[in-house]
Amino acid sequence: MGVGVVLAAAGSSQRMGGGTNKILLPLEGTPILAYSLSTFAQCPFVAQIVIVARREDMAAVEGLAQEWGKKVSVVEGGRERQESVYLGLQALGPDIEWVLVHDAARPFVTQEMIENVLAACKEHSAATVAVPVTDTIKVVEGDLVQKTLPRDKLWAVQTPQAFLRELLVSAHQSAAAEGVIVTDDCALVERFGGRVVVVSGDYSNIKITTAADLGRGGGKVAAPLIGYGFDVHRMVTGRRLVLAGVEIPYELGLLGHSDADVAAHAVSDALLGAAGLGDIGDLFPDTDPKYAGADSMVLLGEVVQLLNEHGLRPWNVDLTIVAQKPKLSPWKDKMRRGLGKVLGLPESRVGLKFTTTEGLGFTGRGEGIAAHAVVSLIKV
Numbered sequence: 041m042g043v044g045v046v047l048a049a050a051g052s053s054q055r056m057g058g059g060t061n062k063i064l065l066p067l068e069g070t071p072i073l074a075y076s077l078s079t080f081a082q083c084p085f086v087a088q089i090v091i092v093a094r095r096e097d098m099a100a101v102e103g104l105a106q107e108w109g110k111k112v113s114v115v116e117g118g119r120e121r122q123e124s125v126y127l128g129l130q131a132l133g134p135d136i137e138w139v140l141v142h143d144a145a146r147p148f149v150t151q152e153m154i155e156n157v158l159a160a161c162k163e164h165s166a167a168t169v170a171v172p173v174t175d176t177i178k179v180v181e182g183d184l185v186q187k188t189l190p191r192d193k194l195w196a197v198q199t200p201q202a203f204l205r206e207l208l209v210s211a212h213q214s215a216a217a218e219g220v221i222v223t224d225d226c227a228l229v230e231r232f233g234g235r236v237v238v239v240s241g242d243y244s245n246i247k248i249t250t251a252a253d254l255g256r257g258g259g260k261v262a263a264p265l266i267g268y269g270f271d272v273h274r275m276v277t278g279r280r281l282v283l284a285g286v287e288i289p290y291e292l293g294l295l296g297h298s299d300a301d302v303a304a305h306a307v308s309d310a311l312l313g314a315a316g317l318g319d320i321g322d323l324f325p326d327t328d329p330k331y332a333g334a335d336s337m338v339l340l341g342e343v344v345q346l347l348n349e350h351g352l353r354p355w356n357v358d359l360t361i362v363a364q365k366p367k368l369s370p371w372k373d374k375m376r377r378g379l380g381k382v383l384g385l386p387e388s389r390v391g392l393k394f395t396t397t398e399g400l401g402f403t404g405r406g407e408g409i410a411a412h413a414v415v416s417l418i419k420v
């Protein structure tokens with residue numbers, strides 16, 4: 041009798057930011073969903089996989105499923121995870137006797153975990169992968185601790201979870217009839233009197249929940265690419281003052297071959313540094329008349345384009361502009377919006393700060409403006 045898999049991929053990713061479903065975001069250049077999909081698809085004993093996806097992700101998910109042929113199909117999910125899993129169960133063929141339910145947001149599931157949880161399920165009808173809790177857990181009401189739970193009995197439950205199919209289907213049917221909603225499938229079986237066995241999982245089997253998790257994963261994920269850029273331009277009369285693409289009315293401006301946008305230059309250098317692609321001096325030499333008076337935000341756009349050609353995309357930027365005068369805060373929102381647009385980033389991932397140097401040094405004397413930028417890149 042066959043083993044089927046329901047891969048839950050219909051989460052709304054509210055904690056992730058951005059509009060993209062997290063299971064489609066790249067981890068080391070591969071969509072998160074593709075990791076667990078290929079692990080299950082390569083299990084010789086898995087006969088069928090049903091991916092439950094959001095309507096808006098159907099095309100993208102079907103594209104990933106195609107690689108595995110008829111073994112993998114995609115169905116549209118429901119409002120809650122529980123309803124989505126139920127819809128997935130209904131799409132499994134009549135030969136499937138055992139079901140594995142897995143969250144697509146856990147990319148680091150291994151074949152060993154799958155085999156262990158399935159073996160336990162075949163003996164006890166329901167089993168889950170879990171790890172002992174390492175933090176101390178307290179029950180809190182309002183902001184007051186009510187009690188501390190004894191840690192030796194606490195386990196953090198993960199997926200995959202494995203079930204005798206008819207047991208899980210009847211638990212879902214009862215829950216639907218009674219309007220009960222829980223957060224994992226074992227809880228349904230427990231609620232209707234079933235016994236669930238725990239199998240030791242692995243702390244690396246994390247659920248990708250926030251953007252920060254994209255950089256985690258038991259050492260399997262390379263560190264993100266980080267770049268730093270620094271630039272200075274001299275303040276003179278008779279020049280425009282342009283910072284991050286915004287022209288600021290002031291009696292002095294910045295001297296340079298291009299528009300001398302020191303902020304755009306620092307960000308460009310940070311991007312090129314992170315990608316190992318040199319600096320803007322290499323790319324746009326100030327001896328080339330083509331760049332005389334150039335709009336540095338357009339050049340920044342060309343840097344982003346070059347990164348794209350190398351399979352890289354900015355993830356966030358943090359920029360500090362060092363100027364004694366003029367006061368820059370009125371232009372802050374406009375600068376952030378402009379940078380976000382050129383870098384293809386939501387404003388939440390564009391950091392911008394202004395500082396003086398308390399009258400010290402060349403910036404303090406108003407002889408020049410400096411800018412420091414740090415960026416991170418992801419592979420796409």
Ligand code: MG
Nearest residue numbers: 271272302305
């Ligand atoms: Mg410069």
